[in-house]
Amino acid sequence: MTQKVLILPGDGIGPEITAQASRILAACQANGLDVEVEEGLLGGAAYDAHGEPLPAETLEKAQAARAILLGAVGGPKWDKLEDLAKRPEKGLLGVRKQLGLFGNLRPAITYPQLAAASSLKPELVAGLDIMIVRELTGGIYFGQPRGIEERNGERVGFNTYVYSESEIERIGRVAFEMAQKRGKRLCSVDKANVLEATILWREVMERLAPEYPDVELSHMYVDNAAMQLVRAPKQFDVVVTGNMFGDILSDAAAMLTGSIGMLPSASLNESGQGMYEPCHGSAPDIAGQGIANPLATILSVAMMLRYSLDAPELAERIERAVGKVLDEGLRTADIAAESTRTVSTAEMGDAVLAAF
Amino acid sequence: MTQKVLILPGDGIGPEITAQASRILAACQANGLDVEVEEGLLGGAAYDAHGEPLPAETLEKAQAARAILLGAVGGPKWDKLEDLAKRPEKGLLGVRKQLGLFGNLRPAITYPQLAAASSLKPELVAGLDIMIVRELTGGIYFGQPRGIEERNGERVGFNTYVYSESEIERIGRVAFEMAQKRGKRLCSVDKANVLEATILWREVMERLAPEYPDVELSHMYVDNAAMQLVRAPKQFDVVVTGNMFGDILSDAAAMLTGSIGMLPSASLNESGQGMYEPCHGSAPDIAGQGIANPLATILSVAMMLRYSLDAPELAERIERAVGKVLDEGLRTADIAAESTRTVSTAEMGDAVLAAF
C-alpha cells in the first residue's frame, strides 16, 4: 500500500528548506520509494490562513500520514498573541500530542568537515556522536492543572510537571534499545535530589535496566549534565530525559557540535509513525533571502526513510550525498569558513541532488 | 553591634575548603572586622549526627547570623536515602527557604590567568563576566502539590512550577538593580511559548522595565539561552531566571568559563542577610585528600564582606590576594596547567593569607 508523507513547511525559513528537501524526496520516489506526498499548513502560516495554528484539516492529514516533514514554526510576528492557544508553537505541540509522538530522537553529531565551527576546542568535539532521547508528549509541557489565576489578591502562574510509570517506561525502552544499537551506554538525566516526579523517573529506569543487561545505565542531575556537556561531551553515548530538560540539553548539545545547521530530529509513536524536522528554528531574521541551510531538513528526510518508511538504503544515499557536498567545500552562509564556497539554499539543494 | 557569621562546612570537600576560608575570615577580624564566628552542621554531616539534614540548632544559629558561609552538601553516601526529606540537599533548601534567601547571585567570570582552562575557544571566553540572578525560594523547587501517588492503577510523580507576581517582582528588582550597577543589559530567561508560569514572569519583567529606563531588557527562551551561552557567552551581562532554569544555566555558564573552581555565589534576602557558597559541589571523589581548590570558598567570603557585612575594602583585599596568587602561578590540581605550580588546599590557603 502506498504510504503518505505530509510536508508542513511552517514559518520563517521553513518553506525554503522544505522546498529543497521535497526535491530529494521526489528523487527517492524516482528511485522506487512508494509514497504519496501532500502539503499542509501548521504554525503561524496556519494561523494567518485559518485563525488556528493546527487546523482540523492539517490534523486529519497528519493522522493519515505515515511520516511528516516539518520545516519550523514560530516568529516574532505571532509572539504577541495574547492567547497562548493560538501561537504557532501550540500547533507543533498539538501534532506531537495528537499523534502520540512521545519518542524524540535528537542526534548531536559533529560533522568532521565542520568541527572547526564549534565554539568548543576541536579536540573536545571531533568525532562527537550523542543521541538524546527526549520524552515529548508528557512532563511539564502538557501537565494539568496549568494557568494563571488570582490567589490571595495577586496573580499566580502555575504548571504541573507530571510523569506516570507507563510514560517513563515507554520512553525508557526506546532509550535502552537505542543504546543497544549504539555504544551500549545510557545516561538518564533527572533532578531526583529535588523533584519527586524525577525520583519516580529514576526508579523506573533502574527497574528496566536488568532487561537490558548489555547496556550500562548511569544517572546524572540535570545541572551536572549541562556542565558535563560543556566540559567533555564525548563522555555521552545515549542520554534519556524528560520533555523540559530534553528541550534545554538537546539544544545545548546541538549547538556545541558546531553543526547545528546540519542536525535532523525524529519524533515517533509506538507504531513508527513519525514527524521529522531540523533541530534549528524558523530563523525569521534570514527568512525569504534564500540563504538558509537546507541540510538539516534534507537529513531529516533520511531519518524519515530509516525510521518510518523502511528504506535504509535511500537514507544512506542521502547521507552520503550530503557528506560528498561538504567534502567538495560547498557551504551555506551559516557554516561557511575560509576556503569554502558559499552557496544559496537552492544551490545546496542542487548539489545534494546531483550527488544523490 | 557585633554581627554573627555561621560556618557550615557540610560534606565532601566542604570541611577542607571552609577551613581555609575561615583563616581568611580570621585575618579580616584581625584587620578590624567585628564579627563573631560560629560553626554548625548541615547536610549529610548533620544527618549522620542528628538524623536530620537541618537540625533545629543549626536553623536557630542560621537565623541569628548575619551571614553564613557554606562549604557544600551531598554525596553518594546519602543518595540512597528513601526519604527525600532526609537528604543533605533538603538541609540546604531548608536554609534557603526558612531565611527567605530568594536572590541568588551567581557570577560567571573568566579569570584571565585561567582562560586556557575553558573548553571553549579562548577568544569566546576571555574577559567573560556574566551575573546570573536566580530566584531561589520559589518555582518548582518548592511548589505544592508535589509527591508520588497512585492514579488509575499506576504511580505518578508530580511537582508544581508556580510563581506569584510578588515573587517575580522582587527577584526582578534585584536583577534590574544589578544591571544598573553593571553593563545595563538584562536578559530574562523563560519558556513563555509553552509555560503559563513563565508568561506571567515575562509580563512582570515588562511591567518593571519602565522603572529602570537605563536598563535594556530582553527576553530569551531557555532552550535558546542554553545555546547562546555555548555559542557566544559574552553577549550576556545580567541574566535573570527562575529557580530550575537558573540551576541549569548557572552551572553551564560557570563551567564554560573554565574557572569553576574559582566561582563564589551569594543567596540574599530582603534585609541583606545572606548565605555564601562556592558554585561547585561537594566533590566526594576527592574529599579528604587535601587537594580541593579553596578559592571559590575564599572568594565567597569576599562576597559576604561586600553584600552582608558592609566591608567592601576587605572584600577587595581578598580578591586582590587571590589574583596575586594566580599571577604567581600557584594552582590546585583542578586548575593546574603547564608551567604552573600545583599546591595543596592548605598551601593555597597559606598563599592567599600571605598575599592578603
Ligand SMILES: CC(C)[C@H](C(=O)O)[C@@H](O)C(=O)O
Ligand atoms: C517550539 C517549541 C515549543 C519547541 C519545544 O520547546 O519543544 C522547540 O523548542 C523544540 O525543541 O522542538
Ligand SMILES: CC(C)[C@H](C(=O)O)[C@@H](O)C(=O)O
Ligand atoms: C544541591 C542542589 C539542591 C542545589 C540546587 O539544585 O539548587 C545545587 O545544585 C545548587 O545549584 O545550589
